[in-house]
Structures are given as C-alpha cells and as structure tokens.
Amino acid sequence: MSRRASDYDESDVRIRPSRRGSRPRSKDRPAHEDALPGFVTAVDRGRYTVLVGRGVGGKRMPERVVTAMKARELGRKGIVVGDNVDLVGETGGGRDALARIVRVTPRESVLRRTADDTDPFERVIVANADQLVIVSALANPEPRPRLIDRCLVAAYDAHLDPLLVLTKADLADPADFLQHYAPLDVEHVVTSTGESGFDGLEALHERLSGRVSVLVGHSGVGKSTIVNALVPDARRATGVVNDVTGRGRHTSTSAVALRLPGEDGWVIDTPGIRSFGLAHVDLGRIIENFPDLEPGTAGCPRGCTHDEEECALDEWVASGQAGPAGAARLDSLRRLLRARSGEAD
Incomplete structure (x- = not known):
C-alpha cells in the first residue's frame, strides 16, 4: 500500500551530509619559513x-x-x-x-615589450637586470637604427643603462654609425673577429663584470657568438645570414642567464628579435633621461608630444639653456619619441 505525501513527517526524511562546506576552508596560507x-x-x-x-x-x-x-x-x-x-x-x-x-621577490627592474605599438598587453622579458646590451652588426646584416632606437627607449623606460655593442667591425667602419648616437652619450664597444681572435672582448667583459646584463638584437648580428666567447661553456647555437633576405636565422629559442666565469656578473641571452613594441611606454619616462632638456618642457602646452610646433623645447634649445649640443640632443630625443610611436618605422 503506497503512502501519501501527507503521511510523511520530518523524522522520515534522511539528510545526506554534504562534503562541500562541511569544514570551512581556511584563508591562511603556509608561511614557508624554511623556503x-x-x-x-x-x-x-x-x-x-x-x-x-x-x-x-x-x-x-x-x-x-x-x-x-x-x-x-x-x-x-x-x-x-x-x-x-x-x-x-x-x-x-x-x-x-x-x-x-x-x-x-619584488623586482628591482623589469624589461618589457609588446607585440606591436597597438597591443595593450605587455610581456615581461627579463627581471632584475641593470644593463641592456644592444647588439648590432655593422654589416651582414645591415644595421637597423630604428630597432636600436626602440631598444634604447625600452632601456630608458626600465631604468637600465644602455650599452651599444657593434659587431663585425672587420667588414665596415663604425665611425659614421657611432656619430648617429653621439648626442645620446650611449656607451659602446666595437668588436670584430679575424685571424687574431675576438677583438674587443676584453673591453666588453670589463663593462659586463659585476652586473646583470641582458643582450638583445635581431638575428644574425653575432649575439650568440659573443655569449660563447664570454662564457665558453655556454655552447649557444650560432647561425648564418641568408644571402637573399639579409636576415639571420633564429638560433636562441628562449632566454637564459649565464654567469661570467669567475665573476659575480651575469649575461642573459635572449632570442633574436625583429620588432620591439613600445605601447606600454610613457613619454615622460623617456624625457627623464634627457636632464638637459627636461626643464624646457615646463613651458609646453598640456598634452604636448614634444614633437609639434607648439613645443617649448625649440625655444629652450635656441636660448642656449640646453648647452652647445642642445640641437643634436633634441633631434635625438624626437627620434626616440617617433620610434616609440611607430612613426619612424
């Protein structure tokens, strides 16, 4: 005989205990004091x-x-x-x-880039470096000043000291190229390889000693060759430049930190790059690296890009307050600002 619903009372109902929520989840996390x-x-x-x-x-x-x-x-x-x-x-x-x-641990510095100048998502490349080593060949492949400018902007944005390393000086004279960067006061090292060995390696080693340096450059410029010379046990793969395209083949597939032999210094080799997006960079952080020009921006209109007719920097430089190299420095600043906005590519 079936029972009607009215025949049941509360004592007839069995409640199965739920495992979820049976024990409150603690918000406390282990301190890991032994880490x-x-x-x-x-x-x-x-x-x-x-x-x-x-x-x-x-x-x-x-x-x-x-x-x-x-x-x-x-x-x-x-x-x-x-x-x-x-x-x-x-x-x-x-x-x-x-x-x-x-x-x-909280980072002391961060080197970032975006996929392009319109990409809002930035990618952290390396943490806690204090020097950005921009490697460029003087020939085979031809140097790419716009990419170098972008790397300089990234260095200034991350508060890293830039160092320009020019390779293959046995194929081309570096004088004209260096003149292009003279107003920026960027330190540089010129290297070459030949029958006598690797010229310039000692000077480069001196500037890397005791520092954490990240190496960047497009494929084929000799970045991995430099790393192998600095750290003989690194065994980083090296490639050749395509005779038709003038481009190198990617040989480094991921970033790796290598300690200089017998030193506290580190070099971080990164994969070859063909673009360096700067969508994340604030223009103000670039200008901070031009202390001779920065005071002149006080007279600029609100929202000034410092590369327009109303910019007060032209008057500042013309008055001589930026020093004898003021015009060249302003030209370099605007070149970097255009590199950041993508107008120079």
Missing part, C-alpha cells in the same frame, strides 16, 4: 631552472641547480628569467627532483 632563495636562470614550458646557493638566514650552502614548478597559490603571477624566488620541496637537486616556487 630557500634561488635565482631563475631559464624557463621552459612551465618548468623553471633555478640556481640555489643560499640557505635561510644567509648561511652559505653549496650551489646547485634545481628544477621547479610554480606553486598553485601564486595563481597567474608570471615568473621570468632573472627573478629571485623562494622554493620548498625537493630543493636538493637531482635528475627527477621537482621543487615548488612559493614566492617571487
């Missing part, structure tokens, strides 16, 4: 190569290379070459060991 500090030297498909060399409390420990993954609590926080991180888990290294990165 070890490390330095990210390479990134490959979600796996991070980290150099661990210091323990908790500054206690010196034998250096070792650890493979790590990003801990879930970091969410979408990106980790790039040059980051200083904290690790837990299997931090002893070894073939099958896998540690976890649980913290990323």
Whole structure:
C-alpha cells in the first residue's frame, strides 16, 4: 500500500551530509619559513631552472641547480628569467627532483615589450637586470637604427643603462654609425673577429663584470657568438645570414642567464628579435633621461608630444639653456619619441 505525501513527517526524511562546506576552508596560507632563495636562470614550458646557493638566514650552502614548478597559490603571477624566488620541496637537486616556487621577490627592474605599438598587453622579458646590451652588426646584416632606437627607449623606460655593442667591425667602419648616437652619450664597444681572435672582448667583459646584463638584437648580428666567447661553456647555437633576405636565422629559442666565469656578473641571452613594441611606454619616462632638456618642457602646452610646433623645447634649445649640443640632443630625443610611436618605422 503506497503512502501519501501527507503521511510523511520530518523524522522520515534522511539528510545526506554534504562534503562541500562541511569544514570551512581556511584563508591562511603556509608561511614557508624554511623556503630557500634561488635565482631563475631559464624557463621552459612551465618548468623553471633555478640556481640555489643560499640557505635561510644567509648561511652559505653549496650551489646547485634545481628544477621547479610554480606553486598553485601564486595563481597567474608570471615568473621570468632573472627573478629571485623562494622554493620548498625537493630543493636538493637531482635528475627527477621537482621543487615548488612559493614566492617571487619584488623586482628591482623589469624589461618589457609588446607585440606591436597597438597591443595593450605587455610581456615581461627579463627581471632584475641593470644593463641592456644592444647588439648590432655593422654589416651582414645591415644595421637597423630604428630597432636600436626602440631598444634604447625600452632601456630608458626600465631604468637600465644602455650599452651599444657593434659587431663585425672587420667588414665596415663604425665611425659614421657611432656619430648617429653621439648626442645620446650611449656607451659602446666595437668588436670584430679575424685571424687574431675576438677583438674587443676584453673591453666588453670589463663593462659586463659585476652586473646583470641582458643582450638583445635581431638575428644574425653575432649575439650568440659573443655569449660563447664570454662564457665558453655556454655552447649557444650560432647561425648564418641568408644571402637573399639579409636576415639571420633564429638560433636562441628562449632566454637564459649565464654567469661570467669567475665573476659575480651575469649575461642573459635572449632570442633574436625583429620588432620591439613600445605601447606600454610613457613619454615622460623617456624625457627623464634627457636632464638637459627636461626643464624646457615646463613651458609646453598640456598634452604636448614634444614633437609639434607648439613645443617649448625649440625655444629652450635656441636660448642656449640646453648647452652647445642642445640641437643634436633634441633631434635625438624626437627620434626616440617617433620610434616609440611607430612613426619612424
């Protein structure tokens, strides 16, 4: 005999306890006080190569290379070459060991670029560098001043010291090219290879010593050759320039940090680039690197791009307040501003 709904009372109902919400989820996260500090030297498909060399409390420990993954609590926080991180888990290294990165130390500097000048999404290339080494060949392939200008803008935006390295001086005289950048006071090193070896390597090594330097340049300029000369164990692949297109072949597929032998300095080799988007760069941060011109912007109209008829910098330079090199410096500033906006390409 079936029962009607009215025949049931509350004692007849069985409530199955729900597992979800049976125990409140804690918002507390582990402090990871035993985490070890490390330095990210390479990134490959979600796996991070980290150099661990210091323990908790500054206690010196034998250096070792650890493979790590990003801990879930970091969410979408990106980790790039040059980051200083904290690790837990299997931090002893070894073939099958896998540690976890649980913290990323605040970055002192960030080198960024966008896909193009209209792309609002910026990409972090390297963290914690203090010098941007812009590598350009004087010939084979021909130098690309506009790309160099863009790299200079990126250096100024990231507060990195720029260093211009010109390769293949055995094929072309660097004098005319360097004259183009003289008003910017950019330090430079000229290198060449020949029967006598690698000329200019000692001067370059001197400027890299004790610093974290990131090398950028388009394919075929000899960037990997320089890295192999500086760090003989690097074994970075080198390529040749296509005789038809004048372009080099990409040989570096990802950024990697390499320590200079016997030094505290690091060089970070990056893949060859063919464009350097600057959509993220604020014009004001470029002008900050022209202290002889910046005071003259006080008389500019609101929203001035500093490359228009109403700009007060022309009067400032004409008055002599920018010094004897004022006109050349203003021309260089506007060249960089046009490079940033894409008008010079």
